[in-house]
Amino acid sequence: MLSINTHNPRALITAPKIHTDLLWDLSFLFVGLALLYFLFIFYFRNKLSAKTKKVTQKKKDLSPIISEFLFFEEESSKDEKTNYIQLKIEIRQFLKDTFNRRILSEVLLDLSIDVSGSTQKSLFKLYKELDLHKDAYAKLESWRWEIVSKGILELTQMQVSESYGFIIKRINDKRGTIRKQAEIATVTLKHEGISYFLDSTRYKISEWQQLKILEVLRNKKDFNPPKFKQWLTSNNKYVVLFSLRLIKHYNQNDAELSIIELVKHKNTQIKQEAILCIKEFGFMSATDTLKLIFWNSSTDIKITILSALSEIGKEEDLPFLNQIENKERNFYVKSKALSTINSIAPETIMPTQEIEKNIAHNTPDDIITSEEQDSLIEEIPENVVIKDAENPKEHMENIEDEILNDSIHELRQEELALAVNSNDEEFLNRAISDSLDFLPIVTDDENKMVTNQDSKPKVNPEDIIVNFQKVVPTKSTNIQVEYSIVTPNITNEISSLNLDFLPIVTTKVIEEKPVEINPLNLEVIGEEISIEKKEVLNVDFLPVIYDVIKEDKEPLSTVDIDILNIKNIPTISEEISSSKELISKEENSEDTILDINIELNNENKITTNTIVEEEFSIPKAIFSDKRELEMLSLLEDLNELGDVREIPLLEEYLVKEKDGIIRDRIIELLEKFYKELSTTKKEIKMDDVTTETSILEELFANTDTESKLILLNEIVAVSDKKELKLLMDLVDDEDERVREKAKKCLKQLKAQIEAKNKANSLEPIPLEYAFLEDYKAELQKNNINPSKISNLDIEEVSTITKEPSFLEQFYSFSSKLFDKF
Amino acid sequence: MKKKILLADDDELLISLLQFRLKKEGHEVTFVSNGKQVKEYLNNTIPDVIVSDIMMPYFSGIELVDFVRNELKLTIPIIIISSAGNEENVLSAFELGANDFISKPFSPTELLLRITKELTK
Numbered sequence: 024m025l026s027i028n029t030h031n032p033r034a035l036i037t038a039p040k041i042h043t044d045l046l047w048d049l050s051f052l053f054v055g056l057a058l059l060y061f062l063f064i065f066y067f068r069n070k071l072s073a074k075t076k077k078v079t080q081k082k083k084d085l086s087p088i089i090s091e092f093l094f095f096e097e098e099s100s101k102d103e104k105t106n107y108i109q110l111k112i113e114i115r116q117f118l119k120d121t122f123n124r125r126i127l128s129e130v131l132l133d134l135s136i137d138v139s140g141s142t143q144k145s146l147f148k149l150y151k152e153l154d155l156h157k158d159a160y161a162k163l164e165s166w167r168w169e170i171v172s173k174g175i176l177e178l179t180q181m182q183v184s185e186s187y188g189f190i191i192k193r194i195n196d197k198r199g200t201i202r203k204q205a206e207i208a209t210v211t212l213k214h215e216g217i218s219y220f221l222d223s224t225r226y227k228i229s230e231w232q233q234l235k236i237l238e239v240l241r242n243k244k245d246f247n248p249p250k251f252k253q254w255l256t257s258n259n260k261y262v263v264l265f266s267l268r269l270i271k272h273y274n275q276n277d278a279e280l281s282i283i284e285l286v287k288h289k290n291t292q293i294k295q296e297a298i299l300c301i302k303e304f305g306f307m308s309a310t311d312t313l314k315l316i317f318w319n320s321s322t323d324i325k326i327t328i329l330s331a332l333s334e335i336g337k338e339e340d341l342p343f344l345n346q347i348e349n350k351e352r353n354f355y356v357k358s359k360a361l362s363t364i365n366s367i368a369p370e371t372i373m374p375t376q377e378i379e380k381n382i383a384h385n386t387p388d389d390i391i392t393s394e395e396q397d398s399l400i401e402e403i404p405e406n407v408v409i410k411d412a413e414n415p416k417e418h419m420e421n422i423e424d425e426i427l428n429d430s431i432h433e434l435r436q437e438e439l440a441l442a443v444n445s446n447d448e449e450f451l452n453r454a455i456s457d458s459l460d461f462l463p464i465v466t467d468d469e470n471k472m473v474t475n476q477d478s479k480p481k482v483n484p485e486d487i488i489v490n491f492q493k494v495v496p497t498k499s500t501n502i503q504v505e506y507s508i509v510t511p512n513i514t515n516e517i518s519s520l521n522l523d524f525l526p527i528v529t530t531k532v533i534e535e536k537p538v539e540i541n542p543l544n545l546e547v548i549g550e551e552i553s554i555e556k557k558e559v560l561n562v563d564f565l566p567v568i569y570d571v572i573k574e575d576k577e578p579l580s581t582v583d584i585d586i587l588n589i590k591n592i593p594t595i596s597e598e599i600s601s602s603k604e605l606i607s608k609e610e611n612s613e614d615t616i617l618d619i620n621i622e623l624n625n626e627n628k629i630t631t632n633t634i635v636e637e638e639f640s641i642p643k644a645i646f647s648d649k650r651e652l653e654m655l656s657l658l659e660d661l662n663e664l665g666d667v668r669e670i671p672l673l674e675e676y677l678v679k680e681k682d683g684i685i686r687d688r689i690i691e692l693l694e695k696f697y698k699e700l701s702t703t704k705k706e707i708k709m710d711d712v713t714t715e716t717s718i719l720e721e722l723f724a725n726t727d728t729e730s731k732l733i734l735l736n737e738i739v740a741v742s743d744k745k746e747l748k749l750l751m752d753l754v755d756d757e758d759e760r761v762r763e764k765a766k767k768c769l770k771q772l773k774a775q776i777e778a779k780n781k782a783n784s785l786e787p788i789p790l791e792y793a794f795l796e797d798y799k800a801e802l803q804k805n806n807i808n809p810s811k812i813s814n815l816d817i818e819e820v821s822t823i824t825k826e827p828s829f830l831e832q833f834y835s836f837s838s839k840l841f842d843k844f
Numbered sequence: 845m846k847k848k849i850l851l852a853d854d855d856e857l858l859i860s861l862l863q864f865r866l867k868k869e870g871h872e873v874t875f876v877s878n879g880k881q882v883k884e885y886l887n888n889t890i891p892d893v894i895v896s897d898i899m900m901p902y903f904s905g906i907e908l909v910d911f912v913r914n915e916l917k918l919t920i921p922i923i924i925i926s927s928a929g930n931e932e933n934v935l936s937a938f939e940l941g942a943n944d945f946i947s948k949p950f951s952p953t954e955l956l957l958r959i960t961k962e963l964t965k
Contacts, residue, residue, distance in 0.1 A: 082856070082857060083856065083860070086856070086857050086860035086861065087860060087864060089861070090860060090861050090863075090864035090865070091864070093861070094864060094865055094868060094952075130857060133855075133857055134857055134858065134861065136948075136949060137855065137857075137858045137948050137949050137950075138858075138861070138949055138950065138951065138952065139949040139950055139951050140950075140951030140953065140954065141951065141953065142861075142951055142952055142953070143949070143951075
């Protein structure tokens, strides 16, 4: 049996034997991974959107509160004020959460971009009052560049000028983003920022950065730019370049020599900027330097130099420019050189390329038809004599030449060529004479007319009269004549027209008319001049202003002046007529100069200042007894040398003393020392209590008792050491309820601060505490029993907010990172 | 005098701020955050003055001016809010019939004065 094998039973490649279970396992694995992936995606997407929603919601909640703060007015109603206080308390509670603080910062930053004026100022104030700038300071300490940049941006945008010192340190940060942000912040926050920046920056200032800084400077109000020439010597070439640009921007043209020197700089950009400055300020003295560096410069610089020379160059520079034109190979430089020559000396170089040498100026036939021409010529009136004061001889010659040339040009080329070839003089003469037939006939007699040819050698152009006649060209068919036509409508008025343009020949000698001088006019002018002069010199109309010497009256007790001598002092008085009088005079006589009656009294006499001699009554002497005298002297010593420590002694004296004068003196001294005591107390308070002011202080100053009480109920929960001073002030409040409440709150707050300090026991006792000890002593001194305060109930409120350590931060960061991936 | 003011802007924070300021002056303020809502509102109510941002989703400030002037045929004052450097759009808005414009950043008090000026014309 024949069997045909159609394929080789032994396959070259065999399928691998994979266990079906493994395949199922792998399938499950990949499906599981896919599901996991989708779950992750779903989870993070939801998380992000939830967060966004939360942020949006928070912002919505916050915006009316912020509006309330921004538009709060002190003249608001009581309800509004109460509401405002409640909001302040609410927002303080709200800000205890870091997330909320971040949201509020974002809201304020967003709003600061959109609003301006007083609202913007209120916004900045609120930002600081809520201590949000402290969060931005914290950001500056981060190791992540984007956080630091955000912090700087936030502080810059919210105009926290106190942060200037922290930010300028980062001008030379290795990380570009931080550095650039710090540069802008430095320039923005303070006027002197630009000087510091240019002094200290070591890195490149990019073009974009330069533009941004310039924009900041331009938008700065009341900015007085420093003299930027001081940075032209900087080691940082970018500073030099930027300074040049700033010099140009602020038109500081007092650095001529430095700028000219910078033209020799190796850096092309600086060189170019310096040349542009030279061009801008027109430094003529820079031309030699520019010529010097020209040949070794690049094409761009050469063009810039030529551009500058076109502005500052003189005719002495033309040989140099011609040299460039001849030697320079670069087309652009050559063209620029030509344009510079033309701008220094216009029309010195005329166009030469592709210019036609002989141009036939043919007038098209359709401009004036022969009929029109005839009619126009017929209308020209006879005996019109036109005078030309210009050189008639030259005119005549020019006309003849022109006509001759034109006529010859217009002869048919063939005929002329034939005539020339055949030396046909007759033809040529006829052609010329024919061509000149239309000319006006010039004669030395009005009645005698001769041809041009005959008259030409005899004509004395100065003695020629031209008679316009009806002239009909005999051979106009072959000759095209171009001439202007005088409009014949003018008859009588012709003499009044300006006909200077016409080629006129006249026999009359044109005499220059002597200038008619009207002696009357002369007189008038003379008079005017004299009047003017008189007007200039006459200053009678001016009010006479002069110093009136006043005698300073000295106290009578120290008068050493001899009254008789005073009488001899010369004084000048003036009597100026009242304004009413002046006005009436002005109204009555328009042309008359106001006459101010000034009477100068040259006589030596006292008119106004008189010293009243008074009789001085001398008090009678009062004599004290010895004890009284000693006591008074002691009190005087105490007054001069003593201080608050003398109070107990004085009080003791006051009890014992019976003498009225001494008692009065003691009371005076006691009052003085009590005042001193209160001032000292205040000073101690101001020195020891933190200089930071509470945001509630302003509130308390403007609210009523009820509001104060409401606020005091909540104050301990939201307060810190800043509120100590406020509470101390409130202890002295006019209202008893407020005083009591304030005392209670003060006690609670102190306890709270103590608790906080115990928690941070590693930290040294803050200065505020030391002050409290002093304060207690002061209270004891003033008979305020400290036991009353110490017996008050203390509410312990835990407000300890511990800053996370580095490890904690690291842990939180790693966990966040893990969450993300 | 109480007037109906329509504020149209997608920046809800700013709108909220302006709303507060205008309400404080005793006006009745409605705010919408996109062009669609503006159309819906205008089909039902006619305000005394419209304050609109030039850049809004769905329906820009210029389109709003066109819609009010050419479709609704209303002559109510329209004040356009624009960001700095957007002068071309402002010109277009003026050509279509906007009455005034104010550029960001602006003072809410200034806007209030402009609104008052338009209302008293």
